[in-house]
Amino acid sequence: MGHSQADKEASRHRVLDIASRRVREEGLDGPKVADTMREAGLTHGGFYKHFTSREDLVIQAAIAALAENGRTMSRATDTDDPYAGLLATYLGTGHRDDPGHGCALVTLGAEAGRDEALKDAYEKRVRAYIELVTGLLADGGDPAEVRTEAMFTVSALVGAVLLARGVRDPELSNELLTAVSTMLGSRHDPTADRTE
Amino acid sequence: MGHSQADKEASRHRVLDIASRRVREEGLDGPKVADTMREAGLTHGGFYKHFTSREDLVIQAAIAALAENGRTMSRATDTDDPYAGLLATYLGTGHRDDPGHGCALVTLGAEAGRDEALKDAYEKRVRAYIELVTGLLADGGDPAEVRTEAMFTVSALVGAVLLARGVRDPELSNELLTAVSTMLGSRHDPTADRTE
């Protein structure tokens, strides 16, 4: 709780992290100034040393959430079958059950649709995912077709997690995730011959 | 603006309709008591003759939005190729550009994920869509496989509209819609032979 410049940067970072999680968990109205500061170990008065307004915080937090290379994307590329890894991670229950640290395309989709300030960050993330999947699918086929398939894949991934989070029945929720995983997995099976 | 019982029912219906649109356009925080009443041609004081609280209105409006058989589902079944009709309507720019009257699976997905009061209505709509698509896909294949494919289809539809609304670039937005339309269309082409 010092007063050094490094401390300030650390404080700001902590506040943004908390708000970035809250915004995904509860939407843009989620992070309250006093609550967020308290969770960061500070009092509300100092808030305006870091942000010009609550809205400033919320937008920056949402943009940060969208810019974040979550576990979803990064970890998936570690395995030797990165496409299968992406499916497993993105469509896993761990991702579904932790929206606060999950892909912001799902949690902030509706908000981006109505808030111009988020659209650029949202679009960037969409393009990043399309490119990631394009790279994973690339099998020498027509680039336009691969791109179409990548868009299709990303849409299905995002939709599946959105739906899986919204339903009450855990069985149906799991079923949605595995259905999409099965379908996407079968359409790009490395054990199948790729001579099309 | 009479005081009859029929008028009361009409008022309530008008208020709910407005809130049901607002909730899809702006989220659960969208409909304000005074605004909504004013738009319905009433003053805010009478609000509590219809609803016990603002939260009551919002939940009922969201449930109504989820229960609504929007153009998306109904119109699609009119044509002689209902599956193609569904794709065209759901993935059309008309649907994308009018979230207030569009499918609530897209607009209220995140909210349903965090609000227990919405989960049942959300789940019902998910099941309704799965069954609709199951019926349209049914070609004598393994029922479990058809169901899996239906879930996949619904996920892609919902995800595509969510993404298409969130990006700034209209080209990318259109591309997402047509990509998913193409992919879903080709996997169930009535002109192709179904002997797989």
Next chain:
DNA sequence: TGTACATCAGTGAACGCGCGTTCACTGATGTAC
């Protein structure tokens, strides 16, 4: 290496606005006779 001073991150009381909620009242509806 100390000492004086300016800066500024952080504090917490106070303010004020937006908005949900309450309430006394109005007058049309509809029922009893």
Next chain:
DNA sequence: TGTACATCAGTGAACGCGCGTTCACTGATGTAC
């Protein structure tokens, strides 16, 4: 078919709470000499 009365949808002023924002103040940091 009228008349008196009860009900209740709708009105609009007033209230009060939550919460974002302001501000005078504190004390640690870090710079000047």
